[in-house]
Amino acid sequence: MSKLRVAVLGAKGRIGSEAARSVEAAEDLDLVAALDRDDSLETLKESGAQVVIDLTHPDSVMGNLEFCVRNGMHAVVGTTGWTDDRLAQLNSWLDASPSTGVLIAPNFSIGAVLTMKFAQIAAPHFESVEVIELHHPNKADAPSGTAARTAQLIAAARAEAGSPAMPDATSTALDGARGADVDGVPVHSVRLRGLLAHQEVLLGGEGETLTIRHDSLHHSSFMPGILLGTRRVVSTPGLTFGLEHFLDLN
Amino acid sequence: MSKLRVAVLGAKGRIGSEAARSVEAAEDLDLVAALDRDDSLETLKESGAQVVIDLTHPDSVMGNLEFCVRNGMHAVVGTTGWTDDRLAQLNSWLDASPSTGVLIAPNFSIGAVLTMKFAQIAAPHFESVEVIELHHPNKADAPSGTAARTAQLIAAARAEAGSPAMPDATSTALDGARGADVDGVPVHSVRLRGLLAHQEVLLGGEGETLTIRHDSLHHSSFMPGILLGTRRVVSTPGLTFGLEHFLDLN
Amino acid sequence: MSKLRVAVLGAKGRIGSEAARSVEAAEDLDLVAALDRDDSLETLKESGAQVVIDLTHPDSVMGNLEFCVRNGMHAVVGTTGWTDDRLAQLNSWLDASPSTGVLIAPNFSIGAVLTMKFAQIAAPHFESVEVIELHHPNKADAPSGTAARTAQLIAAARAEAGSPAMPDATSTALDGARGADVDGVPVHSVRLRGLLAHQEVLLGGEGETLTIRHDSLHHSSFMPGILLGTRRVVSTPGLTFGLEHFLDLN
């Protein structure tokens, strides 16, 4: 079997350099180019890359994607800052190249993506849902962006299903005891030396509880998702937003 | 809105009596009959039941279902012992009554059903998967039936996805340390006074782990699943096997 | 070996009746009296009780204890509301009966007592300590009394050891995200259908974390502590406050 030819943009960054190594180590992938900011995009064409992994910056990603799509190269994109305008622009390029696929993923951790998806699926089936996130004490924001996003997805899933308000008889409470309220979902933030990034979704119903816990110990956790996206984007024309669409959730 | 008229068969059993109470307590359901083994099935017709919840016994369930389906009553069934022959017979009755729905559920605990489903979905995306089940020390079998079934589903999902064998460099081990082998998935059984019925699926990949834990504290945990099945079976003609099909998993 | 003769006061109450059954079931104990509020204390003398388990009420406990100590009967006491005045009074009775022992225990759950003790011991050795308590949603107060007490003990142990303030770089937070502040220890309260009473103490230091979790599933968890107190109080003259002193912690 011939290997899939893959290029990495942003190959000198922390995640980019690790992605280049991971592509090199994969038996079915061939790293044909590893570019940094000063390298010319023309190199991509010369390399024969079939998939371009873009781990650069919101400032450069649009130019990179225009080049890739126009040249029929599929793309896997890890930058943030996607607005409706940007997505519309990208879609117009894809319309003109209908066999090309682009995956944009705000989070390449399969564990994080599954946690959010499972929380959404399960939330309407339980009376109570709360989120606990636990991080190292150098973190500036509380709750974490992932926890806030998870709580929003839970709240949206429950609203769509017509779930009633969660039961809570608390009448006397110290300030903060019941956590932050994110769209009606309590979120608790623990900050502890020794921890990295962890999240628990607790769901409770009559006589049972279900807990989904994600422990992230290293940014190498992004690699399996990046490689999965690389392998699947070649057979998924058009724009895919979110790694969850490649995880066979049904 | 008119209430859904519901009958319970096996209404003097432990689960059946609780199901009858749960139907009575639900605002959208009307308990119109609660029969035990000596009561005539004709009572079901007289009661105007739209859905019949059968929590009886493998010996009586086929007769009950033939009566229900022939009379156009939907059924929610919690008995076990379903063979291919029995299912074929049931399907032939349903063919003759195409608007009638029957749900058979080996497990009505939504938490247990979701745990198994999530484990199946996630298993191919991680290098390692193990199962720990924890029960009270009066339990006779190890591992639990649910844990063995979960491991089989995990193994099947990985086989279908072409997942490689799990990494394990163990070269020196005490007998039993690495658990029981169920289709290649290690399963560990803890027996501890004070526990009831608990199960953890641990999934691990590069730099991250995902844990799905189900704690079952009371057989009342079956009630939300029985009520959910009751509400949905009326709009799901034919045979549905497994509560997971009513949980909007995609 | 002759059995220890034990009486229970408050034997018709929820805990008292269970204590009476537990004494009866223990091979080394003999239930010689089970009194309720209208029974005469003289019955205790007639019964030959060596130990009296008092599970009555703050209104009656002082009279009961005066009677027991004056008659040389040891006592195990589960009532609350102990003031310095009351303790001084009790000690004066004990001074006059130097071979008699009284155990007063605010909490007879060995798991709860050990959790608090272990948290106290460990707290000065870690940079960060937080408490998460999780209860059913019908609970009125947040945090639970046990969690607040645990946090106070942690704070006191750290103050005595001269521990510095815990690290926390949080600069942007939603209200309540970081929990309630109990003497400088963050406490988080989760309310979830399906839960009973649970508490986790999380301790974190350089490169490691230690978690102590107590799950309480039934008030029968008080029985082993009551029986332990009963067996030990006969050889522990004077007043002992707190079951932890009988747990061989060193």
Next chain:
Amino acid sequence: MSKLRVAVLGAKGRIGSEAARSVEAAEDLDLVAALDRDDSLETLKESGAQVVIDLTHPDSVMGNLEFCVRNGMHAVVGTTGWTDDRLAQLNSWLDASPSTGVLIAPNFSIGAVLTMKFAQIAAPHFESVEVIELHHPNKADAPSGTAARTAQLIAAARAEAGSPAMPDATSTALDGARGADVDGVPVHSVRLRGLLAHQEVLLGGEGETLTIRHDSLHHSSFMPGILLGTRRVVSTPGLTFGLEHFLDLN
């Protein structure tokens, strides 16, 4: 306040170099020497070291300790392989230098030491105790040495207290389901990509469970224990074996 003068032996090793950095970073400690295998011990005298941290090798530690004790320098020792003969020899040197202290610690992780100690204290008070250890899949032995040691300590504590056998009604089991038997304590070994080194002690009694969990994420977890030993050994003449004796456990 003058700083405590500290030397590190084995200062080019993985743990030794980190210990040297930790001493340098501590406000109350002064790193006066950092020696590797080819350096002369005389340097220690010239440096004025009050405490010597020995992170070398069983081959060199006896020579190092003889030198330190004879010269009145306290020592904190992390090497393994201590036999009764070696300890007797060390004690004879200490007898001749009665104000000198030596701490030998098989494990400097405070979390690991406390987990073992708490398990020992709690084990006789619960009917059931099991150990689960979870490690990365490159580990060769199962169970881990720490888990086996923990189980032995639990078994010894229960034997001393006269605890009866644990309840276990298992009559039908797959091979290995109930774990390895270490002195009667079941030990379960999980091997999962993404994990490092983790251990759980589960204790269960009537109506409650207590869980003690240690997560070790980096060998930097040894540093707080090494610094604690350094500070305390100067006021603890003679031989101390085990960091637990410096943890104020009572």
